Amino acid sequence: MRDILFVIFIVFTSLISSASANPNSANGFNLNGALVPIDEILSGGPPKDGIPAIDKPVFVKAPSAKNMRDDERVLGITRNGISKAYPINIMNYHEIVNDRFGDEAIAVTYCPLCGSGIAFKADVANKTLSFGVSGLLYNSDVLLYDRQTQSLWSQILSKAVTGPMKSNTLTAVPITHTSWADWRKQQPDTLVLSDETGFRRNYQNNPYAGYDEHEGLMFPVKFRAKGYHPKEQVFGLKINDKAKAYPFVELAKGSGEVRDSIDGQNITVRFDKTHKSAQAFDAEGKQIAGVTLFWFAWYTFNPQTAIYRIK
Incomplete structure (x- = not known):
């Protein structure tokens, strides 16, 4: 019942905000000249910074993360000799961490x-740039904003869609979406984002509980695909604007390793069925940036996507 009421509240507040807003602005952002249809930029309910980004992240070493369960989901990154894990339980409440890996x-x-x-x-x-949560959505996906220019950026498009930075793109870096046990095994010296964030949140409570099991979406999207459950997890790759999806339900049928080619580039996708995690590597064995996400989200941003299937 709590989850149903949460969904009703979010949709209701979004409709009220959309109905009353200046069509050329939303949550204080100027939408003039947007690269996407303005009427498809919707309020998610919270105001600008109503979901607070973490700007001064605190990390602890893996042995000190006593409250982390082995099956807890994390985003793992290794750069410049530094490994860090970002628990999804915390990211649910903040959506953005402005961080540094050495000088980067x-x-x-x-x-x-x-x-x-x-x-x-x-x-x-x-x-x-440093980023905040705008409170706005495009195709059900978060629109970030940069504090330096107040431009809006689509997360999945990786592009600024409004403001002075419009048309600039963000460069994605390799990230691993996996379990805490798996990431800790891969990177035993990893740091992990502490739940001492400076905000009062119950990080063990999932405000989106049950969402990934239901076919329904909270917000409309431009393209809807059939063939898989809308919330089926897929691993998405784009190389030179050629997109391909690797549904976990398909990867689970195989050996755990797929040798493939996208736009003439040879890649290897490795899938861990136990930890529900996929990674991609180039011909030299270097990890390349991909994204694990729901099928509906990949398809709505990539309606021409190729799909990996085992016959």
Whole structure:
């Protein structure tokens, strides 16, 4: 009952906000000249920064993360000799962590409605950007905003769709969406984002409980695909604008390793059925950036996608 009431509240507040808003602005953002249809930019309910990004993340070493369960889902990143894990339980409440790996600024993002965790280089067009949560959605996906120019950025498109940074793109970095036990085994020296975030949240309570099991969406999307459950997890890859989806239900039928080619580039996708995790590697064995997310979310942004299937 609690989950149903949560969904009703979100949709109701979104409809009220959309009905009363200036059509050329939303949550204080100027939408003039947007690269996507303005009427498809919707309020998710919270105001700008109503979902607070984490700007001063605190990390602990893996042995000190006593409250982490082995099956807890995390986003794992290794860069510049540093490994870090970002628990989904925390990302559900904050969606963005503005972080650094040595001298490199990295924005770690997660959209609970799309199940999409993507990390980006924060240096764009000779600016180091920090990001916040706009409270707006496009195709049910979070629209980030950068504090330097107030431009809106689509997470899954990896592109600014409004503002002075419009048409600039974000460079994704490799990220692993897996269990805490698996990431800890891969990277035993990993740090993990502490739940001492400076905000009062019950991080053991999932505000989206049950959402990933139901076919219904909270917000409309431009394209809807059949063939798989809308919330089926897929691993999505784009190489030179060629997109391909690797549904977990298909990967689970195989050996755990798929050798493939996208736009002439040889890749290997490795799937761990136990930990429900997929990674991609180039011909030299270097991990390449992909995204684990719900099928509906991948398809609505990539309606021409190829799909890996085992016959």
